Every structure is written in C-alpha cells, then in structure tokens.
Amino acid sequence: MTMAVHSNIPTAIEDAAPVPAQRLTRPFERFAALSSAGGIVLLLCTVVAMVWANSGAYESYHDIFHVFEVEFGIGDWALQYHGHALTIGDFINDALMAIFFLLVGLEIKREILVGELSDVKKATLPIAGAIGGMVAPALIYVMFNLGDAGIRGWGVPMATDIAFALGILALLGRRVPNSLRIFLTSLAIADDLGALIVIALFYTEKVSFGYLGVAAGIVGVLAFLNVMGFKRAIWFIIPGIFLWYCFLESGVHATIAGVVLAATIPVRPRVKVSRYSTYTRAALDCFDKADDPTQDIRTNSTQRAAVFAIEQNSRDVLPLLHRMEHGLHGWVAFLIIPVFALANAGLHMEGNLGSALGDKVTLGVILGLFIGKPLGITLASFIAVKLGLGALSKGVTWRHMIGAGCLGGIGFTMALFIAALGFKDSPEMLDHAKLGILVASALSAFVGLGILLTCPARPEPEPEELGPIVETGSH
Numbered sequence: 001m002t003m004a005v006h007s008n009i010p011t012a013i014e015d016a017a018p019v020p021a022q023r024l025t026r027p028f029e030r031f032a033a034l035s036s037a038g039g040i041v042l043l044l045c046t047v048v049a050m051v052w053a054n055s056g057a058y059e060s061y062h063d064i065f066h067v068f069e070v071e072f073g074i075g076d077w078a079l080q081y082h083g084h085a086l087t088i089g090d091f092i093n094d095a096l097m098a099i100f101f102l103l104v105g106l107e108i109k110r111e112i113l114v115g116e117l118s119d120v121k122k123a124t125l126p127i128a129g130a131i132g133g134m135v136a137p138a139l140i141y142v143m144f145n146l147g148d149a150g151i152r153g154w155g156v157p158m159a160t161d162i163a164f165a166l167g168i169l170a171l172l173g174r175r176v177p178n179s180l181r182i183f184l185t186s187l188a189i190a191d192d193l194g195a196l197i198v199i200a201l202f203y204t205e206k207v208s209f210g211y212l213g214v215a216a217g218i219v220g221v222l223a224f225l226n227v228m229g230f231k232r233a234i235w236f237i238i239p240g241i242f243l244w245y246c247f248l249e250s251g252v253h254a255t256i257a258g259v260v261l262a263a264t265i266p267v268r269p270r271v272k273v274s275r276y277s278t279y280t281r282a283a284l285d286c287f288d289k290a291d292d293p294t295q296d297i298r299t300n301s302t303q304r305a306a307v308f309a310i311e312q313n314s315r316d317v318l319p320l321l322h323r324m325e326h327g328l329h330g331w332v333a334f335l336i337i338p339v340f341a342l343a344n345a346g347l348h349m350e351g352n353l354g355s356a357l358g359d360k361v362t363l364g365v366i367l368g369l370f371i372g373k374p375l376g377i378t379l380a381s382f383i384a385v386k387l388g389l390g391a392l393s394k395g396v397t398w399r400h401m402i403g404a405g406c407l408g409g410i411g412f413t414m415a416l417f418i419a420a421l422g423f424k425d426s427p428e429m430l431d432h433a434k435l436g437i438l439v440a441s442a443l444s445a446f447v448g449l450g451i452l453l454t455c456p457a458r459p460e461p462e463p464e465e466l467g468p469i470v471e472t473g474s475h
Contacts, residue, residue, distance in 0.1 A: 050345065050346060050347060066087055093340070105263060133408050137373055138158055150429055155422065157373070157411060158191075159195045159413075161412035162184070180395075192414070199256065207250060211250035240257070363436070365433055368440070403451035407452075
C-alpha cells in the first residue's frame, strides 16, 4: 500500500521540546516513517513464522492458527465458517484480510478517479505491464501443471507484493527515478485489480444466490448513502460488516466484500477548499483574538471552540475515501499484513528439499514469478511503447524497467493468499506453493536489486511537488 506524503510541511509539534513519552516512542516513529518499514516488519514476521514452523514448537504453530477456534455470536446464534467456528487462521484470512482488501479497493478507486490510472495516456504503460505480468506467469505455471491437480494454483504467481518491491526501491535512494516508483506502484494497483477479479471468478466455490441477493441490497443501501451525502465512516462500516457476513455465507470469498465496500465510499469532500480556507482562517483569527496571558487552552473556552472548529473543517474538506485510506494504512502495514504472514508463511520443511523444489507446483510458481513476471512486464511495456500507446517517463531506461519487472516477481502476500485458496484441501501442494513463493520472491528481490544497482544515478532531482512515496504494506 502506498501514499504520497509531503514531509516538508511542518506541524505545531515540530520544534517543541519533547516530553519523556516522545523520547521513548521517537525511535519507533522514525522507523515507521521509513519507506521500507512495512516491508521490514513483514520480512521479520516471515522469518519468525519459518523458524517457529521448523522448530520443536511446530505443533503449537499449527494448533494456534489451524486448530484453535474463536467464537463470535449473540445468544444462540454463532458465526460459522463451512459449518464450524472460525479458527484463528480463518479469522485472519477472512476477516482481517477483508480490511486489507478494503484498503486495496480504496487505493484502486483513488487511482482510477484522480490518480495515475485516471489519465489514459499515463495509465496505458502500467496497465499493459500489469496484464503482461499476470498472463506470462500464469502461462508458465500452466505449462508445468496442465492436466494435474496442481493446476488450481495457476493464479498464485500472478500478483506483485508492493510492500517488498517499494521497500527495495527505497534502499536504492536517488539511483532510481521517482517516476519508476510511480510506475511500479501503478502497476501493482492494476495488478491487484486483476488478482481480485481472478479470486472472485475462479476461486469461488458453491455460490448461494440468496446471500448474494442480500449483499446486492446492502450495496444498494451503501450507494444510496453515498448519493445522499453521508460523509462519516460509521454509516458505511456498519452496513459493510453485514456485507462481509453475506459474502462469507455466499461462497464468494469474504474478503471481496472489502473491495465492494470501497467502491461505495464517497470521494467528494463535504466542503470546498475555498470554504475550508475562509472558515479556518476565521477560526484562527478567533483563536488569536482570544489569547489571554493569564489562561491556557484548558481554561480558554473560546480557543478550545476555535480548535474544535478547525478540526471539524479539516474533516469536512478531506473526502471520506482519503480519510479512511490514511487511517487504515498503519493498521494494515504494521498489524494485519505481518499477522497474515505469521499465520501463512510458516512452511514446515519435511523430507527431501531437492524433491520439493523439483515438484511441478514449486517449479511453476518459481519460474512464473522469477521468469514470467519480468518477462511479461517488460515485453508488454515494450510493445505498448512501440505501438505509441505509452512512453517511458523522463529518466527511466529499459534497464530500469527490467529491474522493476524483476521486483514485480516478489509475490508474497497476495500469492500466499491465492495459494491458501487454491490448495486449502491439499496441505502438501500448499507447502510446495509456499516454497515456490519464498524462493522466487528472494531471487526476484536480489536480481532486481542487482540490476537497479547498475543503473546510473539520476542526473537531476525529481520535482519536489511529487513528494516522497511512503510504503505501508502489500500484497
């Protein structure tokens, strides 16, 4: 997940003397502000999962995430998943990940309406790259598994984990142009959209049209709330919970509810920028006029009222979509995705590793991600440029594009998610898919980093108004 942040805009606490609590938390805040922070936390949780799953405590790892159940209910009613209470793993993959998909949906909607994907000319290149980067890996996987039970995993190597990819780009600093980060981010957003379509269409089991009908009615209510001008998150979150339940019971994967909910979130602000500026300045004037050396904010009711007015104005000038996106980023990057990795990346290594690496599922995933992703992304982008449908941004070379294509082979979060859907009834194939994802992601990261390190540093700085890209999690 990504969002642009302008670090040169000061805040009131910027130069204030730190209190003891700030001294304690400042190292964590500085770490969280790093472009690679989300990727680092994700990597640490992956390592913990691998060590835990291959230690003497493996049974505890398996039991915690796949045996222990959590019960949610009211009175005699209890939430069930395929006829039983949700395990902790089910809760993470179906409930917490719905929040991740809500954030993904918000980012997709923003990019399509007002972002890089809103301009057809700018969007063509990353969309072409995303399509190539989905088709080529799937074809390579199918070549190895056609006619076998492992064919259900054809969607595994299709997705890019933007958290790791942008984290690696951040390590390169000025050696890569900011426009390459924008390209890779836009490509990952389009890639996510493709992965969501694949999950909804091809990884859905028996469908209950009754629950889908109720879900359609809830979507209608959400759309009505949007049209009527409701701008508070609570009006959308409560129906969204019922929407999630309907998807859970319908057979369509419950996380898709997050994307559907995101599509109904208002993108228009409640007040225009001009009104915000006028009324906020008026509130600041009231704040200044009420200044009394004998009082502070605790006793000066006029200043408190002015601050509350400014706070209200700030909420009303920002669209709900942006407020929700901003509010969810930290939770997704530093809690939901790391917990997902902890629960799903624990590959228990048994038997002959060479045999596991030679399995068709493992080879299909490794070659799909490590070879298919850069090949598909680069070739599709090259064709789009040659046909005049798109153009490389200033400072971006084809060496940059090949390196970015390799980073696109870091599948991880979304790849693990699709693998869990495709092989939930086949633990052995799931382990082979996990092994392929981990190996391919590591290879793609090292090769992509190596290629980009050979690129010359940018000859001139990027425009300041673009702001640095701060990565906060992936897929």
